[in-house]
Amino acid sequence: MSFERTQEKLKILADAAKYDVSCASSGSKRNNASKGLGDATGMGICHSYTEDGRCVSLLKILLTNYCIFDCAYCVTRKSNDIKRAAFQVQEVVDLTINFYRRNYIEGLFLSSGIFKSADYTMERLVAVAKKLRLEENFNGYIHLKSIPGASDELMKEAGLYADRLSVNIEIPTEEGLKLLAPEKRREDFIKPMVKVKNEIILYKSEKKLIKSTPKFAPGGQSTQMIIGASGESDQQIMWTSNYFYKKFNLKRVYYSGYIPISYDARLPQIGTAVPMLRENRLYQTDWLMRFYGFEVHEILNQEHQNLDLEVDPKLGWALRNLEQFPVDVNKAEKRMLARVPGLGMKSVYKIIEARRFRNLNWEHLQRMGVALNRAKYFLICESRNFERRDLTGPQLKSLILQNSTSKYQKVLSPQLNLFD
Numbered sequence: 455m456s457f458e459r460t461q462e463k464l465k466i467l468a469d470a471a472k473y474d475v476s477c478a479s480s481g482s483k484r485n486n487a488s489k490g491l492g493d494a495t496g497m498g499i500c501h502s503y504t505e506d507g508r509c510v511s512l513l514k515i516l517l518t519n520y521c522i523f524d525c526a527y528c529v530t531r532k533s534n535d536i537k538r539a540a541f542q543v544q545e546v547v548d549l550t551i552n553f554y555r556r557n558y559i560e561g562l563f564l565s566s567g568i569f570k571s572a573d574y575t576m577e578r579l580v581a582v583a584k585k586l587r588l589e590e591n592f593n594g595y596i597h598l599k600s601i602p603g604a605s606d607e608l609m610k611e612a613g614l615y616a617d618r619l620s621v622n623i624e625i626p627t628e629e630g631l632k633l634l635a636p637e638k639r640r641e642d643f644i645k646p647m648v649k650v651k652n653e654i655i656l657y658k659s660e661k662k663l664i665k666s667t668p669k670f671a672p673g674g675q676s677t678q679m680i681i682g683a684s685g686e687s688d689q690q691i692m693w694t695s696n697y698f699y700k701k702f703n704l705k706r707v708y709y710s711g712y713i714p715i716s717y718d719a720r721l722p723q724i725g726t727a728v729p730m731l732r733e734n735r736l737y738q739t740d741w742l743m744r745f746y747g748f749e750v751h752e753i754l755n756q757e758h759q760n761l762d763l764e765v766d767p768k769l770g771w772a773l774r775n776l777e778q779f780p781v782d783v784n785k786a787e788k789r790m791l792a793r794v795p796g797l798g799m800k801s802v803y804k805i806i807e808a809r810r811f812r813n814l815n816w817e818h819l820q821r822m823g824v825a826l827n828r829a830k831y832f833l834i835c836e837s838r839n840f841e842r843r844d845l846t847g848p849q850l851k852s853l854i855l856q857n858s859t860s861k862y863q864k865v866l867s868p869q870l871n872l873f874d
């Protein structure tokens with residue numbers, strides 16, 4: 455295989471992989487000064503986080519962008535007229551090892567279009583991971599995409615070599631999937647998830663008894679949903695996430711705004727991309743559910759089916775529930791402190807620790823790094839001067855927005871702004 459052909463394949467298959475955000479990726483601009491194989495600029499290097507929170511650079515590619523399916527929302531769909539390419543198993547192994555030795559990457563994120571069948575494709579993804587581990591003694595991070603419909607045996611093997619496995623739900627609702635990917639069945643996504651979940655539990659419990667039991671997908675499993683391709687509300691999206699988190703012990707759900715790329719009448723028109731801010735608000739809601747004790751119905755319900763893009767979902771909830779405030783910082787339970795806009799969980803823990811020794815006032819809170827510009831409207835403390843002055847929710851919202859210098863006005867920030 456010539457150097458040029460490998461480079462061309464890498465260009466095609468790294469570009470095709472960029473639509474998958476389930477490795478928490480961001481583009482890398484790592485240059486190769488020596489001009490050897492693997493000029494990584496824009497060639498599929500992304501960042502991800504390991505189980506212990508380390509940030510790692512990954513080679514992010516598809517094994518192939520040939521696909522027997524025709525999902526309307528996907529650039530790889532068989533009816534799309536694009537350049538196609540496929541790597542051999544050994545080529546991916548060699549690329550990974552070469553990039554790894556040159557310190558470009560610390561791991562591999564490998565996905566694929568489905569060629570021939572789910573098992574035929576999954577077998578090759580597993581073969582890459584197996585060769586890397588057993589023949590190359592590769593100890594870097596490996597994230598494998600599970601192919602919908604893959605057999606239990608292959609999923610079991612995949613978990614023995616990969617750190618993380620993920621299968622994309624793709625469309626949040628079953629009706630949406632029927633409309634945009636009629637050949638696909640929801641059960642085909644569920645089946646590998648169930649297998650991985652059960653094996654993780656089994657291996658963990660065996661490890662307690664037999665120390666030499668190998669790890670099974672130690673980074674757990676995740677999934678991705680495409681947002682805005684099938685007209686679903688934020689409420690429907692978050693209920694789907696909630697279901698998958700609870701039912702399959704997922705580590706993460708990723709939300710990827712659909713970018714219209716075709717003139718298919720079933721899809722939103724070209725030029726109507728989902729605002730980055732909608733993704734951002736969904737991630738914030740997801741965060742509130744996982745770490746702040748919120749239930750989906752508190753944030754999204756029949757009355758509020760979509761998130762307010764102007765304010766984050768915690769502030770939105772607080773503005774609709776003003777009767778639950780002000781919260782006394784010196785007495786409130788952890789659950790209520792966590793619901794105060796401007797208080798992140800770190801601040802909550804600092805407050806709980808500090809108030810064991812003294813009553814806290816605004817100065818103490820400021821020194822702890824609490825975002826008082828929002829929190830002051832929802833808190834009372836030793837100083838007692840409460841800032842809300844009997845404003846209604848909408849009045850308070852406009853006051854906060856007026857006084858906001860960055861967070862709520864930069865509505866198209868490309869970065870995730872999670873909570874302080």
Ligand code: SF4
Nearest residue numbers: 521523525528531567
């Ligand atoms: S099966 Fe996957 S790769 Fe193939 S068209 Fe559907 S979403 Fe794209």
